[in-house]
Amino acid sequence: MIGAVDFATWGGHLAADALAPDRGSIDVLVPFSVIVPLVAAAVSVIAARNRIAQRVIGLGALLAVLVANVVLLVRVDDMAEGIAVSQAGGWAAPLGISLVVDRLAAIMLVVSSLMLVSVLVFAIGQQAEERRFAAFHPVYLVLAAGVSASFITGDLFNLFVAFEMMLVASYVLLTLGGRPGQVRSGMSYVVISLIASTFFITALALVYSATGTVNMAELSERIPQLPSGVQTGFSLLLIIVFGIKAGLFPLFFWLPDSYPTAPNAVTAIFAGLLTKVGVYAIIRTQLLLFPDDARQGTLLLVVAALTMITGVLGAIAQDDLQRILSFHIISHIGYMIFGLALFTLAGIAGAIFYIVHHIVVKTALFLVAGMIERKAGSDRLSRIGGMVRSAPMIAVLFAFPALSIVGIPPFSGFVAKFALVDAGISVEQWPIVAVALAVSLLTMYVMGRIWAGAFWGTCEDAAVSDRLRPGQTRVPLLMTLSTAVVVAASIALVVFAGPMYDLAERAAVDLLVPQNYVQQVLGATK
Amino acid sequence: MSVLLAFLAAALFGTGTFLLLQRRLSRIIIGIGLIGHGSNVLLLTSGGGRGLPPIIDSADPTDFSDPLPQALALTSIVITFGVTAFLFALGYRSWKITHDDIVEDDVEDRYIARRVVVDQMVAEGEAAAREIELDEDRG
Numbered sequence: 109m110i111g112a113v114d115f116a117t118w119g120g121h122l123a124a125d126a127l128a129p130d131r132g133s134i135d136v137l138v139p140f141s142v143i144v145p146l147v148a149a150a151v152s153v154i155a156a157r158n159r160i161a162q163r164v165i166g167l168g169a170l171l172a173v174l175v176a177n178v179v180l181l182v183r184v185d186d187m188a189e190g191i192a193v194s195q196a197g198g199w200a201a202p203l204g205i206s207l208v209v210d211r212l213a214a215i216m217l218v219v220s221s222l223m224l225v226s227v228l229v230f231a232i233g234q235q236a237e238e239r240r241f242a243a244f245h246p247v248y249l250v251l252a253a254g255v256s257a258s259f260i261t262g263d264l265f266n267l268f269v270a271f272e273m274m275l276v277a278s279y280v281l282l283t284l285g286g287r288p289g290q291v292r293s294g295m296s297y298v299v300i301s302l303i304a305s306t307f308f309i310t311a312l313a314l315v316y317s318a319t320g321t322v323n324m325a326e327l328s329e330r331i332p333q334l335p336s337g338v339q340t341g342f343s344l345l346l347i348i349v350f351g352i353k354a355g356l357f358p359l360f361f362w363l364p365d366s367y368p369t370a371p372n373a374v375t376a377i378f379a380g381l382l383t384k385v386g387v388y389a390i391i392r393t394q395l396l397l398f399p400d401d402a403r404q405g406t407l408l409l410v411v412a413a414l415t416m417i418t419g420v421l422g423a424i425a426q427d428d429l430q431r432i433l434s435f436h437i438i439s440h441i442g443y444m445i446f447g448l449a450l451f452t453l454a455g456i457a458g459a460i461f462y463i464v465h466h467i468v469v470k471t472a473l474f475l476v477a478g479m480i481e482r483k484a485g486s487d488r489l490s491r492i493g494g495m496v497r498s499a500p501m502i503a504v505l506f507a508f509p510a511l512s513i514v515g516i517p518p519f520s521g522f523v524a525k526f527a528l529v530d531a532g533i534s535v536e537q538w539p540i541v542a543v544a545l546a547v548s549l550l551t552m553y554v555m556g557r558i559w560a561g562a563f564w565g566t567c568e569d570a571a572v573s574d575r576l577r578p579g580q581t582r583v584p585l586l587m588t589l590s591t592a593v594v595v596a597a598s599i600a601l602v603v604f605a606g607p608m609y610d611l612a613e614r615a616a617v618d619l620l621v622p623q624n625y626v627q628q629v630l631g632a633t634k
Numbered sequence: 635m636s637v638l639l640a641f642l643a644a645a646l647f648g649t650g651t652f653l654l655l656q657r658r659l660s661r662i663i664i665g666i667g668l669i670g671h672g673s674n675v676l677l678l679t680s681g682g683g684r685g686l687p688p689i690i691d692s693a694d695p696t697d698f699s700d701p702l703p704q705a706l707a708l709t710s711i712v713i714t715f716g717v718t719a720f721l722f723a724l725g726y727r728s729w730k731i732t733h734d735d736i737v738e739d740d741v742e743d744r745y746i747a748r749r750v751v752v753d754q755m756v757a758e759g760e761a762a763a764r765e766i767e768l769d770e771d772r773g
Contacts, residue, residue, distance in 0.1 A: 265706055272713045279720055283727075291728045295659055295737050298721055302666050302714070303654070309673040309710050316703060317680035365740045425746055 134183045138194035138207045140176045141217055141256035144169050149249035156242040163232055166245045170228060170252060174221040181214040185611060190618055191628045193262070201630045202323050206262035208629055211615035212460060213259045216388055219464050220259070222597060223380045223471050224252045226590045230475055231373035233586025234482070237284050238373070244284065251277035251377070258385045262629055264315065265322040267389065268308050271353070275301050278382060281374045282366060289369045297366035304352035311345040318342075324396055325629035328622050332399040339402035346393050347404060354386030356445065357414040360438045364422060367437075368430035372478030375430060379437050380471035384463055387444045391459065394448065395619045408449035409540050416442030416547040423554045429477050429487035429562070433470070436554060439547060440466050440513070446540055447528050454534060456616035458527035461609055465512070465524040468598045472509040475591040476502060479583050480562055485575045489561030496563040498576040501588060503563045508595050510555040512602075515548050520601040527609065639679045646672030659725040659735040663718060670714040677707045 148169035155161040184192050196205040209217070228248065231238040238244045254274025261267045279301075283294040316322055318338060319330040331339055352359045363383070367375050394403055419439025426432045444466070447459025477487060479502050484492040496503045512519035515526075525548060532541040567573040575581045601608060618624065646668045653665025685699030686692070725735045 265709075269709065269713070272717075276713075276717060276720070279717070283724065286727050288731050289741070291724055291731060292738050293740070294724050295721070295728065298717065298724065299654075299662055299666065299737075302717055302721075303669070305713070305717075306666070306669050306673050309670075310676055312706065313673065313677040313680040313703070316677075316706075317682075322702075322706075365743070368742075426742070427746070427749075428742060431742055 134180065134187075134192050135194045137176050137180050137183075138192050138209050138260060139196070140180075141173045141221065142207075142253045142260065144173055144176075145249040145253040145256070149246040149253070152246040152249060156246075159239060159242075162242070162245040166228055166249060167225070167232075169249060170221060170225045173252070173256070174218070174225055177214070177217040177221050180209055181211075181218050184209055184214045185211055185614070189624060189628055190614065191625060193628055202321060202326050205266050206323060206325065206629050207260045208262035208325075208625070209260050210618050210625060211611065212388075212391070212619060215460065215464060215611065215615060216259045216384075217256060219467050220255050220381050221252070223377065223467060223594070224248075224255075226594050226597075227373050227377045227380070227471065227475070229590040229593075230376070230478065230587055231371075233584040233588075233590060234371075234373055234478065235584065236373075237371040241284055243280060247277045247280045247284075248377075251281065255381050255385055259388065262324050263322055264324055264327065264393075265312055268305070268312060271308070271385075271389075272305060274382065274385065275305070278378060282370045282378075284371060284374070287369075293366040293369040296362055300352065300362040304349055307345070307352075308349045311342065311349055314345070315342055323629075324392075325626040327397050328626050331397050331402075336401060339398060340404075343394065343398050343402050343404055344407075346397075347390060347408070350386045350389040350393070351411075352386075353383070354390060354445075355383050355415075355438045355441050357411045357418060357442075360415070360419070360441075363438060364426075364431055364434040367434040368428060372430075372474070372481060375434075376471050376474035376478065379433065379474050380467045383437055383441055384444075384467055387441060387448075387463060390445070391448050391456070391619070395456070396622045396625060400451075403451055405449050405451050408445055409537065412442045412445035412449055413540055413543040414442075415439065415445065416543055420547050420550040420554060424550065424557070427489055429480065429489060429558065430474075432489075432554060432558060433473055433477060436513075436551070437470060439551065440470070442547070443525070443528060443544060446544060447531065449540075450531055450535055450537065452531060452535055453613065453616050453620060454527070454531035456619055457609065457613040458524065458531045460612040460615055461527055462524040464608070464612070465520040465598070465601055468594060468601060469509045469512050469521065472591060472594040472598055473506070473513065475587070475594060476506045476509070479505070479587055479591060482583050482587065483575065483581055484562075484567075484572050485581070486569070486572055489558065491567075491569040491572050492562050492576075493565040493567040494563070494573075495576065498578065499583075502583070505588070505591050505595055506559070506563070509598055510559065512598055514552045514555055516552075518602055520598050520605065523602055523605045523609065636679055636683065639675055643672045643675040643679075646675065657736050659721070659728065659737055662737065663721050663725065666721070667714075667718060670710075670718075674707045674711060677703050677710065679703075 148165050152162050152165050155165060184190055191210045194207045195201060196207060251274055254270055254277055257270035257273060258267060261270050279298050282297060283290045312322060318334055319327055321327060321330060355363045367378055370378065416439050419435055419442060422435035423432045426435060444459045444462050447455045447462060481487045483499050483502060486492055512521040515521040529541055529544055567576060650665045650668035650672060653661045656662060681700030681703035686697045688698040688701040728735050
């Protein structure tokens with residue numbers, strides 16, 4: 109923690125022209141998580157011929173961001189107003205671009221930077237795409253910057269730019285290597301993302317012509333003055349735009365097609381972060397921009413239920429491990445939207461906790477899938493088997509997140525699902541509660557299938573069983589280590605479930621009372 | 635003026651959507667380009683009507699046209715341009731691999747769909763065999 113404190117004071121020195129002496133040190137850390145990865149990406153391009161230098165740069169930058177984000181979370185949570193604001197370039201709020209970190213953004217920043225570091229270590233350990241392509245490190249850092257920028261932006265147009273930064277990086281990572289399967293899935297992924305972005309631009313044009321601003325704090329004041337039909341239209345348009353990126357019910361079709369074709373480490377970070385950025389954007393815009401009567405509670409509840417069901421049914425039908433897990437992401441996006449759609453304090457706090465839990469656990473599952481593929485040489489359940497004997501370590505690393513995602517007590521998934529179901533019961537939304545519980549049962553079936561297919565039974569495929577014999581094909585230590593760190597994080601989430609849930613609840617209070625956000629962003633410059 | 639631009643945007647969106655529904659990536663890219671232009675036109679009109687160039691001290695600020703949508707449109711043009719270039723590269727790569735740029739179906743999807751068909755055929759075969767057995771028993 110000493111290093112963290114040093115960082116804060118160092119930040120304080122930088123903030124010579126800070127607004128107030130006690131706040132300046134923290135406000136200057138706000139753009140840190142965007143600037144540092146971007147600068148590091150540029151340096152990484154220069155060091156393209158030296159992979160070790162690239163690794164040092166990448167890990168150093170992401171670790172620094174992780175430390176800065178932890179400091180930011182602690183300090184923002186300590187503050188009475190619970191928000192840190194930085195105006196890009198020193199231009200006052202409605203004119204310039206506001207960068208805002210409230211409790212929700214700070215939580216997301218910490219979790220995402222932890223995942224980014226762990227997955228980078230995994231990728232280095234894997235000795236695959238990371239070693240073969242000089243582009244991996246710079247693009248990965250741009251992805252990191254894009255994800256952070258989406259969390260901290262206080263400007264709707266800047267959110268578009270942040271999304272694009274993240275997406276362009278993801279296009280390159282997805283098609284790294286240019287294999288036929290990647291090119292095929294890359295085409296549909298890029299096209300669908302581009303269409304979503306065009307919708308976003310269209311939505312922005314309409315919002316701007318109706319309100320004359322794209323600053324979220326100012327929009328929060330002006331949108332309630334519009335006719336209610338226009339408000340509903342904007343709300344729906346933004347749900348569609350972010351729904352494509354999050355993988356909501358009718359708009360998810362691209363996800364299970366494209367994610368599995370990417371390199372393992374890349375799929376893990378996509379699965380953990382990208383869809384959740386979409387969910388974050390839905391939560392942020394619905395709660396900040398729209399008043400109670402323009403929110404689409406019932407619609408979102410129906411969509412959430414359908415998302416849960418189709419995701420898990422899709423997962424049941426698959427044979428390929430990566431595809432099972434990809435379909436499964438969709439199912440869990442439904443849970444997060446369910447929490448939001450209640451529009452109650454408990455529901456939103458539950459959704460926040462669920463997002464954090466899901467980012468960690470899903471990343472862990474995909475990393476384990478990468479280890480299985482490395483060990484067995486295949487990720488088809490019909491080909492592999494009997495790994496509980498030949499690779500007990502992988503079995504243990506799989507068991508924890510698998511039990512957690514099902515929602516078995518005492519794992520983090522249980523806390524998250526319990527919070528959501530409890531919130532659903534308290535407002536008597538019985539259908540969605542029933543769906544959530546039934547889908548949990550099906551999730552158990554899916555995880556049970558993976559367990560039975562990969563870890564139990566015998567392996568009939570000669571090539572695979574050859575690889576699984578003792579002493580054959582070792583999984584690199586760094587891969588095991590980074591996966592273990594992510595699994596440990598998911599366990600830490602349940603050990604500290606009490607404080608974590610309290611934090612999620614404080615973040616939810618902030619979200620439900622947007623006046624404070626508006627005042628801090630617009631008032632910080634007055 | 636504004637009505638004309640609205641019709642232009644609508645026409646661009648319409649033709650773009652049609653092209654988007656084709657199977658060839660080259661047509662899809664053109665479609666995306668057209669839709670992108672449509673949204674940029676929309677963005678431009680969102681700043682209100684015509685006005686003088688927004689240069690400080692050159693005229694009365696109330697006569698200025700709104701510069702913000704123009705800046706936003708420029709940003710989005712640059713981004714769309716970059717991504718379109720990437721899509722062309724993908725199309726070229728696809729052409730090099732398969733000598734075609736048709737966006738194909740998901741292979742795994744077809745595999746799973748086939749599994750269902752096979753299962754059905756097996757079930758039908760078993761049912762037919764059972765029928766024959768029953769017939770023999772009766773006979």
